[in-house]
Amino acid sequence: MIIYIGAMQIPSYPEFSPIKLEMRDELHPQLSHLKFGISEFTFANLFLFRKTYDYRLSRLNDGGIVISGRKEGEDFAMLPFGLPDDETLISLFSDHLYIKNLAEPYAAAGQIDLERKGFCVIEDRDNFDYLYLTKDLAHLPGKKYHKKRNLVKQFINNYEYSEVKIDADNIKDAFSVARQWADDRDDPGDTAAAVEALELKDILDLCGYLYYADGVPAAYVLGEPIARGKGFVVHFEKAVGSYKGIYQFINKAFASILPHNISFINREQDLGDQGLRQAKMTYRPTGFVKKYRVYIDPTCPCPQE
Numbered sequence: 001m002i003i004y005i006g007a008m009q010i011p012s013y014p015e016f017s018p019i020k021l022e023m024r025d026e027l028h029p030q031l032s033h034l035k036f037g038i039s040e041f042t043f044a045n046l047f048l049f050r051k052t053y054d055y056r057l058s059r060l061n062d063g064g065i066v067i068s069g070r071k072e073g074e075d076f077a078m079l080p081f082g083l084p085d086d087e088t089l090i091s092l093f094s095d096h097l098y099i100k101n102l103a104e105p106y107a108a109a110g111q112i113d114l115e116r117k118g119f120c121v122i123e124d125r126d127n128f129d130y131l132y133l134t135k136d137l138a139h140l141p142g143k144k145y146h147k148k149r150n151l152v153k154q155f156i157n158n159y160e161y162s163e164v165k166i167d168a169d170n171i172k173d174a175f176s177v178a179r180q181w182a183d184d185r186d187d188p189g190d191t192a193a194a195v196e197a198l199e200l201k202d203i204l205d206l207c208g209y210l211y212y213a214d215g216v217p218a219a220y221v222l223g224e225p226i227a228r229g230k231g232f233v234v235h236f237e238k239a240v241g242s243y244k245g246i247y248q249f250i251n252k253a254f255a256s257i258l259p260h261n262i263s264f265i266n267r268e269q270d271l272g273d274q275g276l277r278q279a280k281m282t283y284r285p286t287g288f289v290k291k292y293r294v295y296i297d298p299t300c301p302c303p304q305e
Contacts, residue, residue, distance in 0.1 A: 014091065016056035016068050019047055021203065023057065027065070028205075034080060036103040037227030037289055039129045039268045041080040044204040044224055045235060048193040060084050068096065076100040083110055086117065090296075099294035101127060107292035120295045126272035129289035130280045131231075132265045137255035137283065144284055148248050155245030159213040163253055166201065166208045166220060173217035174198050174210050181238040194236045197222055206235070209257065211250050213243050221254045226266055232258055233266040251283075 009023040028043040039045060046055055046067065053069035060066060062085070067078040077096040083089060083106055092099070101124070111121045140149045155161070166174055175198055182191040197206060201222070208222035219239035226233040234254075239246045255265060266289065270277040 010057050010059045010065065013058040013060050013066060013088065016058045016066075019050045019055045019057055021047065021200075024204070027057075030065075031080065032225075033228060035228055036105065037129070037131075037231050037233070037266055038080070038101055038103060038291065039226070039233045039235075039266050039289070040078070040101055042224060042226060042233065044197070044206055045233075047204065048197050048200075048235070049190075052190075052193065060088060066092065069100075074098075078102075079106075082106045083114075089119075093296045097295070100124070100291075102292040102294055104290040104292065107294075114294060118297050120297060122293050122295070124291045124293045127269045127291045129233075129269055129291075130267045130283075130285045131287045131289060132255075132267060132283055133286050134232075134255050134258055134262055134265055136286070137251055137265060138258075140252060148252075148283070151245035151248040152252055153245075155213075155243065155249040158245075159218075159243065160215070161218075161249070162212045162215075163209050163257075164212075166198075166210050166222065170210055171198060171201070173212075174208075174220045174222075176217050177210075177220050177238050177240060180240050184241055190236070194222075194238060197236055208236075209250075209254055211239075211246075211253065213240075213246070218243050219246050219250045221250055225262065229261060231264045231266050232262045233268065235268070 009017075009020065009026050011017050024043050024047070031041050031043055034041055049055070053071060056068045058066045058068065064079065064081040064084055067080065069076055069078065075096045076098050077092050078101050079099060083102070084092075107121050114121055136145075140152070164170055175195065178191065178194050178198065182188060197204065206222050206224050208220055210217060211219040220236075221234060222236040223232055223234040225231070237247070237250065239250060258265070264286065267280060270280055
């Protein structure tokens, strides 16, 4: 079912507008109502990465939203509320190479019909979101988490630590962590988005915790509820890498303070980075938020019969 979204800020298709902060009141409630829990489909994520992917928005006649973006010179579209009518879908392919991040239920329901009409539907493994049970990350039970528990113990034994909710009084310390994290890298990564997320934390309704080691700001976690409040998506997790075990510690500590109604944590995708994939798999995900791409032949990369 497509939810109607008002026309106050978002233009009607085929017109597109860059995403603006003023669109939040219009778009955030509908995105928050999505039950599939795709990490990209929160207003905060779209806004914070608007420059990275040149996000633009348009409102369809049936009330759905098209998100247009660009990656590595290729234009793509995203449809958080499901597939539009055939005419609109074909029109989208006149300006976009592919549809990205289509939720699994929409892909499964429409795959046969789409393929009959000349489209190709494929899994996008690099963009699968990793899901973990909150209780598993909070307690690290059993042999499978033995190494994680040891690293947490090393951090606890080596440092006097404290944790506080990020607020106006301590947010400067979170900025300090973000800067140190960036300084330790050869590339900027998502530093710009991470800094802006802290600047707009209250406006975007993000929440997180700040961690100190021996009284020095050492790490923070920042994210928001997802999937109608059943889960929590971690958008940013930054730490000063010189503290051994700090990432394992904050992963466990943050999961431990989440409300009981949040049964799972979404730790986003690995984007095809094999090192990151291996690291995420060591935490034994309970599952994935599967996402799909849709191409129209002859651009479809699927094996042809």
